[in-house]
Amino acid sequence: MRKLFIALLVLTFVITLSGCKGEIEVTEFTVTDREGTEVVIPTNITKIVSTAPSNTEVIIGLGLGDMLVAVDKYSPTEGLSEDIAIINFREPDIELLISLEPDIVVASGHNKVGDDDPFKLLKEAGIAVVYIPSADSLQGILDDITFIGLVLGKVEEANTITTDLQTEFDEIAAIAATITTKVNVYFEIGDYSGTLYSFGTETFLNEVVTLVGGNNIYSSESGWLNVSVEDIISKNPDVIVTNQSNVEGIVASIMSRTGFDTIDAVINNQVFVVNGNSTSRGSQNIIEGIREVAEALYPNYYDFD
Amino acid sequence: MQKLCIQIITTLIKSKYLLLLALLTIALILGTGIGSVYISPIKIFSILLHKVFNISLIDSVKNTDVAIIYHIRLPRVLIAALIGGSLAMSGAAIQSLLRNPLASPYTLGVSSGASLGVAIAISFHLTSPFLSNMFLPVVGFLSSLVTVILILYLARKIDRNYSTNTIILVGIVSSLFINGLLTLVIALSGDELKNIIFWQMGSLSLRGYDHLLGILPFVIIGSLGLLVLHKELDALAFGEESAKNIGVNTQKVKILVILFSATLTGSAIAISGIIGFVGLVSPHIVKRIYGQKHLTLLPISFLFGGIFLILTDLIARTIVSPSELPVGSITALIGAPFFAFIFFYKRGK
Amino acid sequence: MFKVENLDYSYTGDKLVLKDINFELFERDFLSIIGPNGSGKTTLLKTVSKILNSNATITINNEDIAQMSRKKISENISYFAQLKGNIADLSVYDTVMLGRYPYITGFLGKPSKKDKDIVNSALEKTQLEDLRDTYTSRLSGGQLQRVFLAQIIAQDTKIILLDEPTNHLDLKHQKELLEYIKTYAYKHNKIVIGVFHDLSIARKYSNKILLLGNGEISSYDVTNRVFDTDMINELYGLDIKKYMIEHYKEWT
Structure with missing residues (x-):
């Protein structure tokens, strides 16, 4: 089931030929984010911005905490770099974000006021922005974790987390049935x-x-x-x-x-x-x-x- | 004092009071009976008898019915009556005083002052263990009163006679300034944003007998104060000079009317948050029907405003049950078209 | 006996709009204050009634009104203003009852039997009995001025001030109102001080004239003598007598 989901998510890999020796190297690929927008994601990610506490927790859970260069003010910051930039949850400081030169922004549907995309300027500056609307089910949370793992190149780690979670859900459900x-x-x-x-x-x-x-x-x-x-x-x-x-x-x-x-x-x-x-x-x-x-x-x- | 009692009673006997009191009774019965569960008037009666005279309940009454009627709806409906009445009565007085059909105590900065005080208290997590859940109402009341006194002081600096134009102008300018401060506080408040916004939208949810008892003395002081000044208000409605010419000490009367009105409105919105339109619409409608004589206009406006707010609050809490809408939005949605209808409908005579 | 001494007045504190006004009136006097635009006529009326405060010494039967409360002043001086838009909406009876305000005491201001009798008689005198329960918003201009006249009668003061009371009234109502006031004042030994733009009215109804020019008394005398001076022609920039005769020639 989850495998199928990943397969659907990764619509196309854009394969870029680079160099002149006939070597094939993948530097970016296209995914449909959790809101339905197609986004081109670089494969080599070293700097991440997270704009919602749930996403930050997932990113830390995937072992990528030290790649975070900026998080929103509600996100947990224990264990993260001490000079990490703190941004507003709504109306984030775009200039600051651009100056941090992130490879990707993991954004939340909560960052939006109405339909306005607060990160439009970042996208125009060529920075990948993926949106994760707030989950409305437990399966949605698992899918969000899988998705974040996929775009940040941590598919295996994400898989471990979601499998463990599912096992725990099942155990609790078994008790509940009694x-x-x-x-x-x-x-x-x-x-x-x-x-x-x-x-x-x-x-x-x-x-x-x-x-x-x-x-x-x-x-x-x-x-x-x-x-x-x-x-x-x-x-x-x-x-x-x-x-x-x-x-x-x-x-x-x-x-x-x-x-x-x-x-x-x-x-x-x-x-x-x-x-x-x-x-x-x-x-x-x-x-x-x-x-x-x-x-x-x-x-x-x-x-x- | 005895004379006063006799006069109050004889005035009450006149039919318009009976009409409005009957309407008020109906509104009270509807307001307590209807909600997310319907409770019949017989059960309500039994619950009241039980609570007041300790007569045993009839069998079909459940414990939750008692809680809903006696602890939730009854105080809420009574508070709605007092708040609606206070807003309407002070609106009537201020409209006559300033001779401006669009004026209300809100024009004098009562609402913006209260909002700012409450917003500051919420954002800085100020609390008082002594006042517990009466803390925000007290803050709202005091800050609205301080604002009005400040506005009167400023008006006096500009114009020793407190001319109505000066009062309106100083009131509006100060309100705008305070609203600026309020926006600043809200912008910087972060997590408490929702609390402030919800307070401002106006609601009567979770208001109990402590709130009712808290507001009661101010309602009595404010409304009796205005009622005593009914002749002076009659005179002022013909204009300030004309009032002076028949012997009214206009400067003193103006200050008293503004302070009594601010007491009424300030204590009302301190409990409920900002509820618009009641203070504006009610006096207009009552004036259309019964004229402007303040001995009639003030108490009838009070009754009318009370009935109006009981019914609008009933709509606010039942129309999307189990959710509730902010009652302030309902008063405006119903008030505006109702107002237009009455306004263009000629007074029959 | 009504006496005004050393009346100066300034709105801003420096430029005097009224300067050194002195006059004395007795029972049954009808004084008209006349003068060109901006001469300070209405201001004078308002300072005399203490709507505007000046340091003049104003006495009624040797009693200084500076020592009186607002109510006490209004027991002695009433003010009949010209019609202005936007008036309150009370019944005719209640509006006339406001004239009794200075006399009514007590917590809720309930009128006494005497107050009611006086108001009823004022309504009768002004032929307003049929309109007693009608609201003021439904009255014509002529009817309204009759209501305010009844209010003045109910207020029953020694001194009655008139501020262009016939403005906005047609000729019939002008005549009725002024003749009524004149007879009433004479019969009840009142003192009337009126501000009039229309010199023919001033000449017809008053026995004394106070001619104001730039805030000062130019002439203060019995009616005919004031109209015979050159001062009035000078102030108005017009030969008044000649104008009036020419003006009304067509009617003869």
Whole structure:
């Protein structure tokens, strides 16, 4: 399956004859990026720019951390070069990027404001830019990793990562299949001045909840959505999970919300916070997020230590 | 004091109050009954009796119904009534004071001041353990009041008589300046961008009894203050000189009206975020029907604004259920065409 | 008795628009202030009513109005302005009741029985009873001026100031209004001070004339004598008498 995918991705290898001794050397090839745009990729990559934390994590996971010359301000920077350039997530400093002379920019759909391509000028300057829209499924995350491995010349490493991940997914799914009474879960990803955000289907987080054997109370909706307080109360979830780990005292604040005291999750003290980074970034680290959610929902079934 | 009570009661008896109070009751019942789950008026009644007089609930009422009605919808609907009323009443007063049909407390920098204060508090992660979730409302209220006082001070520097043109001009210029600062704060805020934007869009979600009790004293002070000045507002509506000529101390009255209006609007938007159009539309519609006598205009505008915001909030939270829309967008979407309709529809008499 | 002494006024602080104005009026006096454009007529009226503050000594029956509150001043001086656009939308009754503002006290400003009686009688005198519940936005210019006249009557002050009250009124309404005011003022021992552009009105209704030129009193005397001076022709740059006679010749 994955092999087929790679075969489809690599539409054509542009074979360039170089030198005059009849030696054939491949210096660039064309791929269709994850947004559907054809991009010419150089084979000899030494400088990479990554503009989203998920991509940065994948690149580090592929062992290419020391090739990164610039990352966005939300990306992890531990273990990377100390004088790495930090760029804005939106409206990146194009002049700075060009002066760094990267071979490739691994960009995210999140960098865009509307349909404008923030890296248009880079493309015109002859720098390869591949777009990776945010994944909406676990398979999408695996495909993104495969794709990044392909364009950065780390096909084998990518293959190892995705195979391992798939094995872990399968193991978790096998445990989940043994769970008889499934819990209803309200998963909160944001509280902006009282406007609450959760998600329905077509999101990888919904798959995470389903994979570990939970039942998302908003599985009849799709995509990211804001939800009303009384609707949450009327759906009476068994467990509340939030990944707002950057908000201090978030569990206490959710439990003390007016009207929430009738929700079973609050009555039974089943409100948990999980790591915001590993549950929101489409990289190999999603497995840590999955484990946290699994242990929160079913501590008797899962134990990953 | 006794005389005052008698007068309030006799005024209330007049039919227009009964009409609006009936409409308000209907709006309150609709607002508490309808939502992501429908709860019948009988159940609502039973829940209220249970909570107030400790009478046992009828069997069909679930625990979640009690939570939804008593803890979510009832405070929300009551807050909507107070906020809509405050915005409408202060809008009516400011329109008469400045003799400008497009004026509102927002013209005097109330909204931009509150926005800036809240944006600063959010971006710099300021909190107060003492005030807990009343912290942002207090910040919003204080910064709107400070802005208005600053604008009055500036206006006085330019023109000791506080002429309406000076007030409007200083208000608009200051608002633009503050909005510039606000954009700056938002641009530099990074992660907190969403919090600030959502606050600005206006919402009544997750507002509980603490918010209701928090806003109540300001609503009482502001609306009684304006009501006491009803004669002066009548006079000022004929123009400043004409008011002076019949004996109104216009300078004092102007400052008082602006401060009371800012108290009403400032405390309202501190709870809800910026909600537009209620303060602009409601007084116009009430004026069309009942004229401009402020003893009538002010309380009727309050009732009208309250009903209007309860119903628009009902739409905002049900139309795309289980999601919610920002109520500010609904007030404008409904308010503008409604306004146009009433405006071109001649007052029957 | 109404007395204005040493009245100077300047809008900007340096150039005086009114200089050394002094005059004294008694009950039943009807003074017309006349003068060419920009001579300071309306400004004088506004300083006299304390809409504009000057350091003049203005006394009513020897009581200095500088010592009075705004309400107290309005118990003594009322001001009848010319019609300007954009007025408030109150019922006729409520608009006339505003004339009682200086007398009404109490927390919510509820009018007393006496206030109501005075307003009703003012409505009666100005034949506005049928319109008492009509909103001011639905009245014609003539009706509106009658409403403000009723307000002045309700305010019941010793001194009545008129600022071109007949502007925008047709001849019939001009005549009715001014004749009513004149009779009313005479009957109730009032003092009237009016600013008029139309010299024939000034001549017809007032017993005293104050002629202003460049902010100073050029002439202040009984009506006929002022119109007989050369001063007036000089100020207006026109032989007034000759003009008037020629002007109205066709009507004879």
